[in-house]
Amino acid sequence: MQFLLKHPHIPVLGCALAFAGLAALPAIAQDHALEGGSIGVDQVERGQQEYMANCSICHGEDLHSVLSTAPDLTGSVFKYGWVGQTVGAKYNVISTTMPAGMGGSLSDQTYVDIVAYILSANGVPATEDGELPVDPEALQAITITAP
DSSP: HHHHOOHHHHHHHHHHHHHHHTSSSOOOOOOOEESOEEEEEHHHHHHHHHHHHTTHHOOOOTSSSSSSOOOOOOOHHHHHTTTSSBBHHHHHHHHHHTTTTTTTSSOOHHHHHHHHHHHTTTTEEEESSOOOOOHHHHHHEEEEEOO
């Protein structure tokens, strides 16, 4: 305490250095888009509710896995595992394998809504009139792209 009384500028300098270090970090852009389709605001809201009820126990509420056997659904895993793929390809994997050991147990609409939520959480913008179709063939025509 005596040191701080004799050198009151040290805490200020420390905070300034810490802030400068944070400011120097590169911004991590998570913005992605869909080519050939769009997601809707209502669909994303439904998907978030279903994700929390059916997926978050393994994949985490923030899409960061809580189990070593479940992949993250954001960050580099999304970038390298989803970008460049069709929405249909991701829908097919999720709808046939999830929830773990119970693939196909949710409705097609629920699976599509969960995919919409995952896309939104990774920066795909939702629109008021957008909606992913509940049609696996139509989903194959929609591609996840990077900006």
